[in-house]
Structures are given as C-alpha cells and as structure tokens.
Amino acid sequence: MTSEELNQIKIQEPSKEIYRRIRSEWDHMAKPLDGMGRFEELTAQIGAILENVYPDISRKAVIVMCADNGIVEEGVSQSGQEVTLAVSSFMGKNQTSVGKMATRIGADVIPVDIGINHGAQIEGVIDRKIAHGTKNFRKEPAMTESETLAAIQTGIEMAAYCKREGYQLLATGEMGIGNTTTSSAVAAALTGLPVEEITGRGAGLSDEGLRRKRNVIIEALKKYDLRKEETLRILMSVGGLDIAGLTGVFIGGAMYHLPVVLDGVISAVAALAAERLKPGTRAYMIPSHKSKEPAAKQILDELCLSPVIDASLALGEGTGAVMMFALLDMALSLYQRQTTFSDIHVEQYRRYTKTQETKETGEKSW
Numbered sequence: 001m002t003s004e005e006l007n008q009i010k011i012q013e014p015s016k017e018i019y020r021r022i023r024s025e026w027d028h029m030a031k032p033l034d035g036m037g038r039f040e041e042l043t044a045q046i047g048a049i050l051e052n053v054y055p056d057i058s059r060k061a062v063i064v065m066c067a068d069n070g071i072v073e074e075g076v077s078q079s080g081q082e083v084t085l086a087v088s089s090f091m092g093k094n095q096t097s098v099g100k101m102a103t104r105i106g107a108d109v110i111p112v113d114i115g116i117n118h119g120a121q122i123e124g125v126i127d128r129k130i131a132h133g134t135k136n137f138r139k140e141p142a143m144t145e146s147e148t149l150a151a152i153q154t155g156i157e158m159a160a161y162c163k164r165e166g167y168q169l170l171a172t173g174e175m176g177i178g179n180t181t182t183s184s185a186v187a188a189a190l191t192g193l194p195v196e197e198i199t200g201r202g203a204g205l206s207d208e209g210l211r212r213k214r215n216v217i218i219e220a221l222k223k224y225d226l227r228k229e230e231t232l233r234i235l236m237s238v239g240g241l242d243i244a245g246l247t248g249v250f251i252g253g254a255m256y257h258l259p260v261v262l263d264g265v266i267s268a269v270a271a272l273a274a275e276r277l278k279p280g281t282r283a284y285m286i287p288s289h290k291s292k293e294p295a296a297k298q299i300l301d302e303l304c305l306s307p308v309i310d311a312s313l314a315l316g317e318g319t320g321a322v323m324m325f326a327l328l329d330m331a332l333s334l335y336q337r338q339t340t341f342s343d344i345h346v347e348q349y350r351r352y353t354k355t356q357e358t359k360e361t362g363e364k365s366w
C-alpha cells in the first residue's frame, strides 16, 4: 500500500437511524430508564455499525499482532526478544491467557506474526512477517515507510478476512516484548504529553529500568523532532510493526463495518494513530478497560472513549477486550430476549430531563 492509497480510503459513519432505534428499544424494556447504563449506548453503536437493530455478535475474534522491537537492546524491558517467540508459540496452541479466556466464551484468537525476530514458521500463527523485528529507534528509525504501510495494510487485510469469515465483532491484541516503550513513545509524540507522565513499567521493570526507558524515549523524540500531526512518521520512527498492524485493524474495521474492541495501552495508541490517519474511524471503536499503563487513560481521553472496566489490567494479548466480549454478550442477550413494559402491563417510563430527551431522540454524533 502506498501513502496515496491510504489517503484515498473513505470512512462512512455508522447508521444514526439504527442507533436511534436501538436506544428506543432499550427504553421499551421493563427496567429503569438507562438501567443498562453505558451498555445501552455501546450495543446501539454495535447495531449501527452492523446495520442491524438486533445485532448478532455470536462470532467474535481477537486479532493478536505479534512482533519484536529493536529498542529492547537498550534494557527497557525485563526480558529479551526471545520471550515474544515463546509466548507467540503458545498462543498458536491457544494456551496463553487470551486463548483460555476466549475459549471460555466461544471467541476465536487469530495470532499474526507481523514481525517476530525469528525465522521459524510458528504453528497456529498466521505468517505475515514484514521484518525480523524493528530497528533500535535510539540509533535509527524503527521502520521504513514501506514497512509501516505494509503493516497497516496487513491489519486492514486481517479485518477484511474476518468480515469474509463471518465475524461480527473484532478485538485487538498484541504480544511483543518492548511494546510499552514504543507505545509510550508514539503516545508522547501524538499527544505532546510529557514522557515521564505517560511511561510506566510495562510487563515489570526496576526503578533504574524505568529511568532508562523514559530517557531513551525523551532522547529519541528530540532526535526525530516529530510533530503531532505526522502520524505516519511517528509510527515509522518510534513505533512498531504490531502497533502499525493494529492501526490497520482499526481502519479495516471502519472500512468493512465491523466494531473493534480495544484492549490495553498498545491497542489504544494504535487506535489513536488510526483516528489521526483516518478521521471517523473512532466511531467503530468499542472501549473495554483502562490499562494500568499511564498512557492508556490519556489516549482514551483524547479519543473520547470511556472504558467500562477499571481493574488495572496490564496483560495485553487482547485479554481485557475478551472480558468486554463477555459483558457485551450478556448485555445483548438481555436486549434480544427483552421483556417489555407492555408484557408486564406497566406504562413505559418517560424521559424528563434535557439529557434524557437527547437520549430519547437517539441523537449521536461520532
């Protein structure tokens, strides 16, 4: 994919009419007004995206982008790159955390090798390797422009594949040692927020390691002199193949009308990159949780996405998004098998306040 081809992609809005109808259906149900809280809004958004007043989300998949990061050489993570291969190999057998959680609720895990630093073909992992990991961004840009665009294209193609396979709800996940460093660097460059404020300990790091991680990012941001609006150059310089791949999954979700549930900080950074590259993509994003990593809250605020789970999760792989799958399943099962006020012979509750009136008309601006 060329940057020109990326520029030409058009994102349409989800259906406001279906959104309004679903909000109104929730109001007919025998329950307090807005009793299902944020889930009324989120299920309406899912229906609007899938263009169905009674959306079916029985087929769900989490696309897990697996890749290595050259910056790990600088001691920004507790382990080495070999752990990416080790965990990804188990993921191919559905034996990591996300596999266990997804199996429990009948969702599929689709691991993608988009850049693991190893030559082996991994059983159960889709081989879309673009490079054997990225370069060490302290010394040179993490990726070339064509690698970055190829990673975005891979993500878009994975969303297209899921659409063809009949999935109705996607989630983003990743596995890659060092990717909280790349995520914090991309987050700082996209938002202009101070590195100290948005860089955490990732999978686990000593005080000295955290100081080193912050300094490496500060130094790189000076070196590349990135402007907030240069999304592609930011991804290339200090990002990763997994982040760029997930950026593509968000864009693909919007192109093929599939809702995409975010996971943790890496997903959130990719979501912001997607919205910056293709404004309007945000309307297809479903928040899940607020990661323990400090950048997550700031990025979600920037996207005006409000997570429903606040449990200091920091596992990655798409685990928090799969938890959200279960919650959405429950909310929709209630909606689909609804008992209405007329079923129980009680008059429907009315809306009185101004905000309630807005909800009644179902006005939604994405």
Ligand SMILES: O=C(O)c1ccc[n+]([C@@H]2O[C@H](COP(=O)([O-])O)[C@@H](O)[C@H]2O)c1
Binding pocket: 076, 077, 078, 174, 175, 176, 177, 178, 179, 180, 181, 201, 202, 203, 204, 263, 264, 265, 266, 291, 292, 293, 313, 314, 315, 316, 317
């Ligand atoms: O999802 C998150 O918010 C999250 C927060 C901290 C760590 N992780 C996971 O931990 C790995 C990155 O940690 P690190 O310390 O190597 O940058 C990577 O494989 C992520 O899936 C994930």
Ligand SMILES: Cc1cc2nc[nH]c2cc1C
Binding pocket: 079, 083, 087, 174, 175, 176, 203, 315, 316, 317
């Ligand atoms: C073991 C392990 C599993 C992971 N899953 C996602 N990130 C991870 C990081 C580590 C270190």
